[in-house]
Amino acid sequence: MLVMALRMLVGDRAKYLGIVVALAFTSFVMIQQPATFLGILRHTYGFITDIGIGDVWVMDPKAKHLDDVKPMMDSELQRVRGIQGVDWAMPIYKGGIRARLDSGDFVQCQMIGIDETTLIGGPGRMVLGQLADLRQADGIIVDTASAAGRLAVSQGAGKRPMTLGDSIELNDHRAQVVGTAISSSNFQSMPTIYTTYARVKTFLSSERKLLSFVLVGVKDGADPRVVADSISRSTGLAAYATEGFIDRSLKHFLGNTGMILNFAMSAGLGFLIGAFIAGQTFYNFTNDNLRHFGVMKAMGAGSGMLVRMILTQALYLGLAGFGLGAGAGAAMGFNLARVDPHLVFRMPWQLIAVGGAAALSVVIVAALLAIRKVVRLEPAQVFKA
Amino acid sequence: MSDPMVSCQGLTKTYGKGETAVPALRGVDFQAQAGEVVMLVGPSGCGKTTLLSVLAGVLDGDGGVVRVLGYDLCALSGAEKTRLRRHGIGFVFQSFNLVPTLSVMENVAVPLLIGGERRGRALERARAALEPVGLADKAKALPGQLSGGQQQRVAIARAIVHAPPLIVCDEPTSALDHRTGEQVVALLRDLARQRNCCLLVVTHDSRIFPFADRVAEMDDGRVVAIRQNTGT
Numbered sequence: 001m002l003v004m005a006l007r008m009l010v011g012d013r014a015k016y017l018g019i020v021v022a023l024a025f026t027s028f029v030m031i032q033q034p035a036t037f038l039g040i041l042r043h044t045y046g047f048i049t050d051i052g053i054g055d056v057w058v059m060d061p062k063a064k065h066l067d068d069v070k071p072m073m074d075s076e077l078q079r080v081r082g083i084q085g086v087d088w089a090m091p092i093y094k095g096g097i098r099a100r101l102d103s104g105d106f107v108q109c110q111m112i113g114i115d116e117t118t119l120i121g122g123p124g125r126m127v128l129g130q131l132a133d134l135r136q137a138d139g140i141i142v143d144t145a146s147a148a149g150r151l152a153v154s155q156g157a158g159k160r161p162m163t164l165g166d167s168i169e170l171n172d173h174r175a176q177v178v179g180t181a182i183s184s185s186n187f188q189s190m191p192t193i194y195t196t197y198a199r200v201k202t203f204l205s206s207e208r209k210l211l212s213f214v215l216v217g218v219k220d221g222a223d224p225r226v227v228a229d230s231i232s233r234s235t236g237l238a239a240y241a242t243e244g245f246i247d248r249s250l251k252h253f254l255g256n257t258g259m260i261l262n263f264a265m266s267a268g269l270g271f272l273i274g275a276f277i278a279g280q281t282f283y284n285f286t287n288d289n290l291r292h293f294g295v296m297k298a299m300g301a302g303s304g305m306l307v308r309m310i311l312t313q314a315l316y317l318g319l320a321g322f323g324l325g326a327g328a329g330a331a332m333g334f335n336l337a338r339v340d341p342h343l344v345f346r347m348p349w350q351l352i353a354v355g356g357a358a359a360l361s362v363v364i365v366a367a368l369l370a371i372r373k374v375v376r377l378e379p380a381q382v383f384k385a
Numbered sequence: 386m387s388d389p390m391v392s393c394q395g396l397t398k399t400y401g402k403g404e405t406a407v408p409a410l411r412g413v414d415f416q417a418q419a420g421e422v423v424m425l426v427g428p429s430g431c432g433k434t435t436l437l438s439v440l441a442g443v444l445d446g447d448g449g450v451v452r453v454l455g456y457d458l459c460a461l462s463g464a465e466k467t468r469l470r471r472h473g474i475g476f477v478f479q480s481f482n483l484v485p486t487l488s489v490m491e492n493v494a495v496p497l498l499i500g501g502e503r504r505g506r507a508l509e510r511a512r513a514a515l516e517p518v519g520l521a522d523k524a525k526a527l528p529g530q531l532s533g534g535q536q537q538r539v540a541i542a543r544a545i546v547h548a549p550p551l552i553v554c555d556e557p558t559s560a561l562d563h564r565t566g567e568q569v570v571a572l573l574r575d576l577a578r579q580r581n582c583c584l585l586v587v588t589h590d591s592r593i594f595p596f597a598d599r600v601a602e603m604d605d606g607r608v609v610a611i612r613q614n615t616g617t
Contacts (some may be wrong), residue, residue, distance in 0.1 A: 004484075011486020059518060246476045298443050300471020302464070333577045335580045379470075380444040381436050382478060383555045 001301070005309035008289060008317055015285045016317075022278035023321020023359050024069070024328065029270025029330035030355040032139060033345065036264040038346040039337070044253045045246040046184025047094070047112075051215070052124050056225035057245040058089075058231055061238040065252040069094055071209035072237070079235050080214045085227035087219040090115040093200045094212040100169035103154045109146075109191045112168070113200035113210070118121055120214055122181075122194055125138035128164055129179025134196055138167075139178040146191030147180045170203045219374070279366035282317065286370030292375065298379035306374050314367035315360070322359035328351060388455065390551060391440050392416035398435055407437040411606035412449065419550065420581040421594065422574050424588055427603035430586040433587045434555060437453065440585060441474055441553045442466040454550055462571035466566070471500050475544030475582075479556035479574070481527040481536045489539050490515065490524040496547045514546040515539070517576060534565035545576055552577060554586040558593055570596045 010016050037354070042049075044128035047066060048057070058080050060070035063072055080089045089184060093113030098106050114121035114134075122131045127144050134141060142151055148161035151168070161167075166177045175195070182193050216239075218227045231239035254260050286293075293306050332343035386480065391594045397580040398410040409432045415425045425433040438444035439451060442458055449557045451458040460467065475496070483492045493511035520531075528536050537557060544552050554573065558566030570586070570593045577584035586597070595614060596598050602610040 001495075003504055004487065004495065004498060007491065008484055008486050030497065076389065151611070257500070289484075291482065292484045295476070296499060297467075298470065299475055299499055300467050300469075300474075301497050302467050303501070353389070378443075380438045382476075383438050 001305055001309055002312045005312050006376065009285070009287075009313045011246040011318065012285060012288075015281055015288075017283070017315050019281045020324065021319045022274045022281065023317060023362065024325035026271050026274025026278065027322045027325025027355050027359045028329045028356050028363060029325075030050075030267055031326045031351060032213050032333060033263050033270065034354075035265040035329065035333050035347045036349055037259065038348070038351070039333075040259065041250060041253065042184060042346060043189075045249045048242060048246055048249075050124055050184050051121050053089075053120060053217070054215040054242060055218045056216035056228045056231065056239055056241055058085075058216060058228075058237050058239045059212070060237075061236065063238060065249040066094075067249075070211045071095075071207070071210040072214075073209055074211050076211060076235065076237060077214055080216060080231055080237070083227070083231050085218050085222040085230060086216050087118075088118075088217045088224075090118060090120045090215045091197045091211050092121045092213040092215050093197055093210050095204075095210075096190070097145050097170055097203060097275075099151070099154070099175075099191070101151065101365040102166075102168070107150050107191060108189050109151075109193050111195065111200065111203070112194045113197040114193055114275075116196040116198050123183045126184060127180045129177075131179065133178035136176070136178050138174055138176045138199075139195065140175040141166075141179040141181050141194040142177055143183040144180045145182075145369065148175075149191075151191050167293040171205075173203050174307055175203070181281075190379075194249070212222075275358075278321065278362050282314065282366040283370050286367070286374070287311075290373060291382065293374050294377050294379055294382045297377060298382045303375045307371050310367050310371050310374065311364075314363035318356075318363045319361040323358050325359065326355055330357075336372070389452075390419045391419075391453050393436075393440065393451045394449055395448075396436070396451055397447045398432075398439060399447055408438070408499075408605065410446065410608055410615045412540055413603075413608055415601060415608050417583050417585060419583050420578055420582045421493075422586070422598045424586045424594060424600045425527070425599055425603060426532070426591070426596040427587070428536070428587060431603040432606040433535075433603050437555060437585060437587045441476070441551075442470050442530070448613065457563070471496075472547065473549050473551060475549040475552040476558050477537070477540050477544045477552065479559050480558070481528070481533075481560070483536055483539060486529050488525050488527060489518060489520065489531070492528065492539060493546050496543060500547055502585040511542070511546055514542040517545075518542045518572060532565075533561050534569060537561060537565075537569050541573055541576065545580065545582075548580065549582065550559035551583045551585070552590045554588075556588055557586060558588065558590050563592060566593060567589060567596075 045066060060072050062070045077089060077091050095111060097109055097111045098110045100106055116135060119131050133139055142162060147150055151162045152159035153162050153166055162177055168175055218224050228239040228241050330347055337345045386504040393413055393415050396410050399406050399408045401407055414438055427433050428615040437448045440453060456469060490508055491512045493514050497507035499511055512524050515524055517543050521540055558569060561569060574596050597614055600610050600612045
């Protein structure tokens with residue numbers, strides 16, 4: 001009878017497609033909006049995860065998050081290196097700089113300065129050149145997406161991606177591209193330029209304080225949180241284990257921007273509209289078939305059998321609608337992200353689970369409402385014309 | 386004479402309570418044998434559909450004794466009555482009540498599937514049941530593609546597919562023209578006789594009375610006369 005239930009459902013083409021499309025819409029919105037939101041959130045801590053090394057981040061106590069840089073004196077680096085439990089500590093500069101392109105245009109960029117000797121803090125995935133090339137005179141590495149986008153070089157009537165050997169001006173200093181790398185987009189979607197910490201001092205010679213962060217590796221067996229506490233107590237600086245720093249940056253953006261509310265409203269509205277249409281249509285579908293369920297009841301079908309039939313229909317609709325919606329959402333998100341690397345799209349399994357549960361909950365609730373009527377249905381009613 | 390397949394004594398049924406109570410059956414005495422075609426006739430509101438509903442086990446009577454296929458319906462639980470209907474009774478309705486999105490063969494297979502038959506076997510038996518009603522070639526058609534007479538023949542195939550000893554029909558000809566109605570009732574009667582089924586038909590269509598072995602006339606909730614037909 002369960003196959004018959006599905007045949008009854010699919011046979012009513014208009015209602016079937018209406019419910020599936022509405023559920024697909026619900027799932028699409030429930031997946032696409034949060035996935036985009038999570039992608040944007042990644043911008044707030046992508047720099048930390050890109051580095052992929054280091055256990056503790058040390059910064060000025062006034063700094064609230066990754067992009068809220070309060071420069072420190074270079075001497076702080078030596079103080080941190082002297083703390084118990086610290087295996088190594090490297091300087092990182094993170095700040096804005098205006099780049100002048102060969103076309104004469106200016107582009108605001110994010111510059112990252114890393115330790116020249118160890119190159120800790122450099123991009124993890126090089127596309128052209130090698131990270132060690134950063135030690136060459138005037139050497140910089142630019143992110144691939146910007147090299148092909150905002151930093152693209154004029155060539156005839158068009159443009160070509162910036163590549164090895166190209167140069168730009170940074171604060172009236174020549175900088176030569178020695179590599180391109182994949183790096184996470186920052187929150188402002190600015191091009192990212194990597195160079196050495198020593199060279200940052202050349203590019204920004206007027207600045208007295210340049211040390212944005214001290215990246216610390218702890219000794220084997222040491223707890224990063226304990227070492228971070230120790231650094232804070234001894235130096236008066238703020239120090240967070242890497243995960244804690246990610247959380248702190250995330251919480252700042254969630255708490256100080258309206259992003260979460262806006263995305264939640266979009267997803268919520270999409271869910272409500274889709275849920276109403278799908279739920280109402282499925283309820284109507286069951287109501288339209290009430291007479292047939294009554295006939296089956298008269299013929300000896302128990303209420304349990306009819307309930308299983310309706311739940312099978314609901315489950316099938318939920319899976320079909322969710323599959324279509326989630327598939328379309330993922331396809332759109334990942335394709336857009338491929339075209340424009342700044343559009344990050346993240347779809348963890350938890351998001352898929354929540355989207356699936358939302359789609360199923362719509363049809364299950366509609367099914368339960370309909371089931372009440374079917375269970376109460378008197379088989380004698382089938383003899384009424 | 387063997388035990389009656391269907392019998393009731395002093396059967397009563399009242400709809401509603403108190404001042405709004407409407408007595409539908411006021412002590413009905415009735416019985417029908419295997420292989421017998423009995424028509425319940427009478428004016429609208431006389432209680433014939435209520436009587437059929439009680440005898441078919443889809444409605445509970447209030448008082449009296451009702452025995453169907455050897456079971457005392459008053460002593461059966463809801464689940465036991467459901468099982469009795471599943472295996473023992475075939476239904477034919479006034480408005481056919483075929484599921485429009487299922488094929489003819491699938492509609493006929495429904496009672497078998499309800500009874501737990503596997504789908505493949507049920508469809509085989511359903512196709513076989515369409516032979517005697519002359520619709521084997523329409524097995525894959527949808528009900529909407531058939532005429533009214535053909536749809537009622539599909540309903541008849543559905544009523545006999547699981548070989549029930551009792552078939553109940555509610556106004557089986559009211560949605561059909563006279564000629565088609567006669568053909569449908571003749572088919573029903575022949576199939577019932579071949580299978581030694583008891584066939585109970587509620588109707589107000591006097592033109593099909595001659596197809597019955599007996600005609601039970603009802604009025605005001607009682608069987609007031611039973612007429613024996615000869616030569617049918």
